[in-house]
Amino acid sequence: MALSKLIALASFATVVFAIPIHHKASTDELLFVQAVWRHGDRSPCETFKTDKYQEDFWPQGWGELSALGMAQHVDLGQTLRKRYIDELKFLKPEYDSHEIYVRSTDFNRTLISAMSNLIGMYPEGASIQAPTIPEWPRSASGKFWVPIPVHTLKDDIDHTLNPDHDCPRQADLWKKVKRSPEYKQLQHDEADFLSYLSKHTGMNVTPAYVENIADIIFIEKTNNLTLPDWVNAAWNKTVTVAERVVQINDIVEGYINGLGLSPINGTNMAIEIPKLRGGELLWSIIGHMQQKWACHQDPNSADCSYFNRLKYYAYSGHDTSIAALFGTLGFSRTNYNEDGYPHYSSCVTVELWRNAKTGKPYVKFLYLPLVKGRYHTEIEDITKDITGGPITDIDSLAKRSQIYKPVPNAMELCKTRL
Numbered sequence: 001m002a003l004s005k006l007i008a009l010a011s012f013a014t015v016v017f018a019i020p021i022h023h024k025a026s027t028d029e030l031l032f033v034q035a036v037w038r039h040g041d042r043s044p045c046e047t048f049k050t051d052k053y054q055e056d057f058w059p060q061g062w063g064e065l066s067a068l069g070m071a072q073h074v075d076l077g078q079t080l081r082k083r084y085i086d087e088l089k090f091l092k093p094e095y096d097s098h099e100i101y102v103r104s105t106d107f108n109r110t111l112i113s114a115m116s117n118l119i120g121m122y123p124e125g126a127s128i129q130a131p132t133i134p135e136w137p138r139s140a141s142g143k144f145w146v147p148i149p150v151h152t153l154k155d156d157i158d159h160t161l162n163p164d165h166d167c168p169r170q171a172d173l174w175k176k177v178k179r180s181p182e183y184k185q186l187q188h189d190e191a192d193f194l195s196y197l198s199k200h201t202g203m204n205v206t207p208a209y210v211e212n213i214a215d216i217i218f219i220e221k222t223n224n225l226t227l228p229d230w231v232n233a234a235w236n237k238t239v240t241v242a243e244r245v246v247q248i249n250d251i252v253e254g255y256i257n258g259l260g261l262s263p264i265n266g267t268n269m270a271i272e273i274p275k276l277r278g279g280e281l282l283w284s285i286i287g288h289m290q291q292k293w294a295c296h297q298d299p300n301s302a303d304c305s306y307f308n309r310l311k312y313y314a315y316s317g318h319d320t321s322i323a324a325l326f327g328t329l330g331f332s333r334t335n336y337n338e339d340g341y342p343h344y345s346s347c348v349t350v351e352l353w354r355n356a357k358t359g360k361p362y363v364k365f366l367y368l369p370l371v372k373g374r375y376h377t378e379i380e381d382i383t384k385d386i387t388g389g390p391i392t393d394i395d396s397l398a399k400r401s402q403i404y405k406p407v408p409n410a411m412e413l414c415k416t417r418l
Ligand SMILES: *[C@@H]1O[C@H](CO)[C@@H](O)[C@H](O)[C@H]1NC(C)=O
Pocket: 063, 106, 107, 108, 109
């Protein structure tokens, strides 16, 4: 008696638990996905005078994607495939030119990252269209692979995906940051440390230059190169020089994104700087969702022939691109809830869904950070942490994002000097 009661209870509990999950997965409709990722592992972009590993040490020179970087992006592509093709059955299993659009900044490493990502996402390419000639590359299963287009535009005018686009107004803001009490305090407190670094690197090391040193040390360590003694030395009883470099870098990367600064002459840097670095990207993402939703409501409207079929839009960028986007989401740290910049091949996806019950749209921001140097096994829903929320739909997202909107657009706003 007691046992059957228990079984009945247990199966009741299972049913109650199973219904909402099943219901949601089978009826809410995914309408549009956007992805923003950082390129994979790369060589340093430059180095200091005294470094024994100069440009000719690195196989392709400065700032180029490595084989590991390509593998990281194949993994990210496979992870995206798992979610959007295998599990959600959102995109076709093979590449369809109407469904996807991929755009990259104009760097070798971001372009090749996008191409590597698409090898992971579409391992079979679109086999019918490939030339069946012996010299053509094949997928692991023996099918003929096809190349998938990646679009780009000149870097200095890429106001959407390159936070360091040509922007005089941003340069003015940075000058203000350098005159801020926080920056000056850092310069003052770290004067001894900065002159130690200057002496050993042969460079004039400012707080901003520490970012380069941190990057170079990180990469040389990752590549198992021998670091000079002055890097491994203890700075004081608790930190090594290398550790202090990371700590200062974390602070400076915050300042570059307008974080950790009190208002300067009434200007809130945590809004004005993200607006110029990430505002255009945030609003590009919002704009695509607004258009997709409008076309979902009225598929016959004039501008919808392209958007009706488009389902996936990817942006291949940099650590700075994701950090800038995070700035416009109101996060108080440069890597969502951590200091430092997002790691290689980390990715944010933005999903537009239609609620089956209410018929209304809702939006989800997911973060897929790099895990164990190579993988993307964690997917974190970060929507709840966006400031000015709750973000329930496109309208509430657009409303809280007004303050980060470059008006009339980034290119024009950048010309307005301070
Ligand atoms: C791309 O690679 C070429 C050499 O193949 C190099 O000259 C160029 O500087 C690289 N550019 C960028 C932006 O990565």
